[in-house]
Amino acid sequence: MKMSRTNVPEDVKERIKASYDIIAPKYNEWTVKHIPLRQEYTAKVFEFISASGPLQQPRFLELGCGAGLPITKKLLSHPEAHVTANDISTTQIELARKNLLGAAEENARSSERLALIEGDMTKLSFTDQSFDAVFAFYSLIHLPRTEQTEMVGKIARWLKPGGYLVANFFDSDKEAVVMEKWLDKNDWMFWSSWGKEETLKIIEEAGFQVVASDVRKDEVNSSFLWVVGKR
Ligand SMILES: C[S@@+](CC[C@H](N)C(=O)[O-])C[C@H]1O[C@@H](n2cnc3c(N)ncnc32)[C@H](O)[C@@H]1O
Numbered sequence: 001m002k003m004s005r006t007n008v009p010e011d012v013k014e015r016i017k018a019s020y021d022i023i024a025p026k027y028n029e030w031t032v033k034h035i036p037l038r039q040e041y042t043a044k045v046f047e048f049i050s051a052s053g054p055l056q057q058p059r060f061l062e063l064g065c066g067a068g069l070p071i072t073k074k075l076l077s078h079p080e081a082h083v084t085a086n087d088i089s090t091t092q093i094e095l096a097r098k099n100l101l102g103a104a105e106e107n108a109r110s111s112e113r114l115a116l117i118e119g120d121m122t123k124l125s126f127t128d129q130s131f132d133a134v135f136a137f138y139s140l141i142h143l144p145r146t147e148q149t150e151m152v153g154k155i156a157r158w159l160k161p162g163g164y165l166v167a168n169f170f171d172s173d174k175e176a177v178v179m180e181k182w183l184d185k186n187d188w189m190f191w192s193s194w195g196k197e198e199t200l201k202i203i204e205e206a207g208f209q210v211v212a213s214d215v216r217k218d219e220v221n222s223s224f225l226w227v228v229g230k231r
Pocket of ligand 1: 013016017020031038063064065066067086087088089092119120121122136137138139142143
């Protein structure tokens with residue numbers, strides 16, 4: 001494995017994409033047990049947003065949307081929301097398309113309000129102040145941590161004043177966590193983290209006010225820092 005100057009393999013993105021392309025169905029089944037915390041933090045953001053009055057035609061961005069269930073679907077459940085959902089994995093985006101844009105009439109209506117974008121989130125580009133909220137669950141953790149810092153900065157620019165970022169991160173400081181096999185035999189995987197204090201500092205330095213943050217153990221006993229930041 002060829003490493004860059006840091007402990008991050010040079011082909012980290014290609015390898016992550018290749019793995020999710022293979023294990024997406026298995027991951028999506030495995031992660032069902034993690035759903036409650038994602039739903040709790042999505043609901044928290046909806047509460048924050050509605051506290052300042054009803055939002056007309058909100059624009060939401062989801063980074064690393066996976067197969068779109070349950071979060072992208074929840075975002076689309078706002079009758080006027082326009083949702084941009086991104087993932088690096090071709091398989092995940094195809095599954096999201098199937099899950100969210102099936103033949104049913106309700107889904108056909110959603111298709112006008114959903115943009116699915118395949119690709120590395122760090123290569124996305126949007127006009128400043130495009131979104132009311134950005135959701136990133138278990139996805140920023142796959143970026144090398146220097147890229148996490150840059151990504152948080154971009155998200156800050158893409159959000160409207162008063163908009164929200166909700167995301168989770170590992171709570172401990174680890175430049176590179178690599179597993180040769182994660183959920184299956186062919187799923188090399190990579191994660192990275194600045195740790196709790198530094199992550200919160202990065203979020204604040206990007207111009208967010210941290211309005212909620214907590215280290216929570218999920219249903220498989222992994223600890224994550226959950227953060228809601230307000231622009
Ligand atoms: C652990 S899964 C989380 C999926 C979904 N957010 C959820 O909570 O179930 C991580 C997702 O992020 C995607 N991902 C990883 N690196 C990415 C990147 N650089 N850009 C966009 N998506 C990425 C993966 O393909 C995968 O679908």
